[in-house]
Amino acid sequence: MVFLADWEKEHLFVYGIFGVQHKEGQTENTTAIVESLHSLLTSSAGQVDLLTNESHGLATETELHTTTFVAYWLDATVYQAWASSGEVQHFWNTLYDDAGVWREVMTIPTSRYMFAANQNFRWGLTCLIDKLRASNDEGYWGVYRHRIGSKDDTFTSPYITAAKAKRTTDDIKKASGLRVLDIPAEGPKSSSKVRLGRVRLKNIPDNICFVREGQRQPNIAKEELGLWLEKVAPHARSWIEHLDLHREKNGVLSFSTHVGQESKLTDSEAAETDQL
Secondary structure, three states: OEEEEOOOOOOEEEEEEEEEEEEOOOOHHHHHHHHHHHHHHHOOOOEEEEEEEEOOOOOOOOOEEEEEEEEEEOOHHHHHHHHOOHHHHHHHHOOOOOOOEEEEEEEEEHHHOOOEEOOOOOOHHHHHOOOEEEEOOOOOOOHHHHHOOOOOOOOOOOEEEHHHHOOOOHHHHHHHOOEEEOOOOOOOOOOOOOOOOOOOOOOOOOOOOOOOEEEOOOOOOHHHHHHHHHHHHHHHHHHHHHHHHOHHHHOOOOOOEEEEOOOOOOOOOOOOEEEO
16 A cells, blocks of 8 residues: 545645755855755745755765755745745855756646655655545556546657667657657766856756655664665665666666755665655
8 A cells, every 4th residue: 555645636836956066074155055045945945855965876086965955835836936036036146156056946737746655654745735645556567657647648758768769660760759868878977177157957858757766764663674674675776776877778867866864874774865
């Protein structure tokens, strides 16, 4: 059994990811930026989660980190009013060229959103609704699609991975209008060069599925933790590594692993984690 979001009405909500890049440890400037951003977010968003120890999966000798906030607004108009406010505009406009602050903001109807948990525990966006509902929609390939309420949209992507394109005839690709999306197998490599100024990404591929997945063990008993590490953790780790290290086969454009700030476990293998 799983527990799904129980919507009483339709919403157009905002899902925002805000990050501050830094090397291990924070300078006074970085700390001030993190605190200012956190204050601004909590003044408006209905729910703000803090994630730490995130390195973008980059192979680098001087590993970079990002303090990341995941913020949720149940009403997109509230986010828009906040984003256009003088205080928020001042924050963005006064950042120095190498501040390392980034944001990804998605505006999504509830018909394109899916939540599932194996406990009756609200998390993320569902902290802003009254309750979850029990369901048996679990344990099969394609379950994401079946849980999403938009029945009039097939969610068919116009893209095909390079790996799958090799197994698809040219006639099929031409007839369906598929375009090959060439994704690096293991993600980007790091560089010690700092890119100054502001970068805005355009031409984002259509029909992207954004997933936030996590494991929580806030009050787990020692015996249960032992079973988790022995029986479950290897499988969880293997499929996460498969997604991350074979992006060209799976159509994964971006992948990062985080540790939740509120994790109480000192064993790194058992820490509460998030994958974005």
